[in-house]
Amino acid sequence: MRKPSKSKATHDGDNRLIKDFKFWSVFIAKNQILPGKCVIWCKRENALDPADATPEEWLEVYLIIKALKGTVLELYKADWFNYTFLGNSTQHLHMHFVPRYKTERIVHGMRFIDKDWGREYKVDPEFSISTEILQDIKCEMSKRLEKLLRLNKSSSL
Numbered sequence: 001m002r003k004p005s006k007s008k009a010t011h012d013g014d015n016r017l018i019k020d021f022k023f024w025s026v027f028i029a030k031n032q033i034l035p036g037k038c039v040i041w042c043k044r045e046n047a048l049d050p051a052d053a054t055p056e057e058w059l060e061v062y063l064i065i066k067a068l069k070g071t072v073l074e075l076y077k078a079d080w081f082n083y084t085f086l087g088n089s090t091q092h093l094h095m096h097f098v099p100r101y102k103t104e105r106i107v108h109g110m111r112f113i114d115k116d117w118g119r120e121y122k123v124d125p126e127f128s129i130s131t132e133i134l135q136d137i138k139c140e141m142s143k144r145l146e147k148l149l150r151l152n153k154s155s156s157l
Contacts, residue, residue, distance in 0.1 A: 015135070018142045023057045024064055028138040029096070033127045034114055035107045035137060036072035038097040040064055047093035050085045056114075065097060067152070071144045072099045076107060082121060108136045 018026040018038065022025060029037040042100065065083060069147055072078045079101035080111075085095055098121055101114040110133050 016138060018138055019145055021060055021064060023054075026047075026068065028134060028141065030054050030134070031123055031127060032129050032134055032137060033112070034099050034101060035076045035105055035112050035143060036068075036078060036097075036099040036141060038141075040068075040095040040097055042093035044093070048087070048091060050093060050095075053093060061095065067145055067148050068097055068141075070148050071094045071141055074148075075144055076101075076105055079103075079117075099109060108133045113128060114143070 016027045016149075018028055020026075023043055025041045025043060027039045027041060029039055031037070042053070042057060044057070047057075069078075069081055073083075076099060079102045080100040082098040082100060083095055084098065085093070087094075100117060100121065101112065102117055105112045110129065114121070115124070119121065
């Protein structure tokens with residue numbers, strides 16, 4: 001059995017941080033095969049399994065995915081969303097937030113095609129995105145997410 005990851009830094013660098021919350025951090029996924037794909041990382045060091053998440057962590061992650069969904073709907077017009085807890089390569093509590101698209105999207109001049117629409121998505125090892133476009137998507141999402149959170153005054157985030 002692999003040892004659990006000790007910190008968010010071992011999974012994602014701060015240059016991909018979209019927003020920090022009390023219990024979770026949201027990062028833009030490095031393999032941005034679909035615009036808006038994120039990793040939602042539990043800050044609790046010994047967090048391993050979704051079944052062991054506290055009620056407070058569950059409430060916060062629920063509010064985070066609602067806000068992320070609104071952000072991606074507005075920015076990229078996603079058609080569907082997948083939410084996965086895997087832990088296969090990184091044994092620490094985290095969720096993959098994966099927008100899905102029926103048709104291609106052009107984002108910051110780059111063409112994105114959801115080749116697996118209607119099926120389980122697969123990571124494409126051949127996929128490549130420039131650091132500049134990845135950072136542009138991250139910044140765009142961060143700004144829009146902040147705006148949505150400000151507008152949603154009933155949110156406890």
